[in-house]
Amino acid sequence: MANSIWTIEEFTCPGCGMNYAATREEHAEPHSGQFKCSICSGVVHSWSGKHHFFGWSAVKTKPTVFGRRWAGVGW
DSSP states (O other), X not given: XXXXXXXXXXXXXXXXXXXEEEEEEEEEEEEEEEEEOTTTOOEEEEEEEXXXXXXXEEOOOOOOOOSOTTTTSOO
């Protein structure tokens, strides 16, 4: 039986850099599992112990902006 302590943690895929968030839930009994990236199928996170991760979702991030920092300054 799980208790009421849940935390949201963020993970980055080591293969492609995709960001994910999941809810961590503490349990009285040991659990194990892993989550694989939906883009490259690499293992984003694996766990074993008295906790479980669920509710995996992609995290929206701001896109990288390329170009000059001071556009229009005329340097």
